[in-house]
Amino acid sequence: MSERERGGCRKVAEFDLVDTDDVDSPGDEWEEIDVADTEADRIARSRDREFSQFRERIKDADQFKVEASVFDDATFGALYKLVQDGHIDAFGGPISTGKEANVYSALGGRAAADALDIADSPEVAVKIYRINASDFQDMRGYLDGDPRFDGIGSKKSDIVKAWVRKEYANLERARNAGVRVPEPIAVERNVLVMELLGIDDGEGRAKRLAEVHVENPETAFEVVREYMRRLHSAGLVHGDLSEYNIILHGEELVVIDLGQAVTVHHPNSRDFLERDCHNVASFFRRQGLAVEDDDLLAFVTGGDED
């Protein structure tokens, strides 16, 4: 496949996985041993070997080197599964190293193309939450009271896994409500695969609203407040909305980072919504618009909550 077909994704680790069903049978000299067990053992050993090779390859890949040291074996297991299931074909470089998650570009596989309903392999974003770095007490606060995640217990890894499933579910719900968000592709344990944003202009990472000159703030504000209204009508509050979580994708504005988004039933949803309105209104005030926090809140809620 040419570099262009790869959508400019710089390949650092590619995987040609052995089909474990094709592993040779043990041979006649083992006839006194239970053949079924031996076959199963061989397959298991072969899988272990493949997985170790996969892990070493990722760990050795130049652009993964620093961050890979903080991933546990279960994270490598999740990446391995995503490769096997056709969601990822090859890893690109890091896009962002955040407090709790790292985001990488990657070349999606067949299943990713199917999910996005396109013919060619798409570039995808792979968001990997670091179980150990995550502030799971804080995460817990956003999960409690959300009926979708009742009874998840207090184990750190369970909380992070629920968080990632929540981000995936929130992206789906937002998308169905007509809010432009990255299209979710797959979730596995603490790893989320989604549409990669940012038209490749050679500058790398997609630009946030905070980083661009907003040519037409009136239109941008109308788009953002309509997104907020649709999200609210779909029963969601973003909870961390600002010019830092709105990305410019070509001519489009795209809302990202829906991990902490809560349903309107959450006990703090009103506070989160007021904060979102304040952040958004403040940004557009700095762009010269006469925008009040309360007017935005009334628009988003349809004025029926005051």
Ligand SMILES: Nc1ncnc2c1ncn2[C@@H]1O[C@H](COP(=O)(O)OP(=O)(O)OP(=O)(O)O)[C@@H](O)[C@H]1O
């Ligand atoms: N789908 C995507 N396509 C392209 N870039 C993305 C995508 N999702 C996230 N990013 C990039 O990664 C950065 C971090 O993503 P995000 O805000 O979702 O993670 P985070 O861990 O909450 O980050 P932070 O700790 O900085 O808040 C974004 O600012 C953006 O530059």
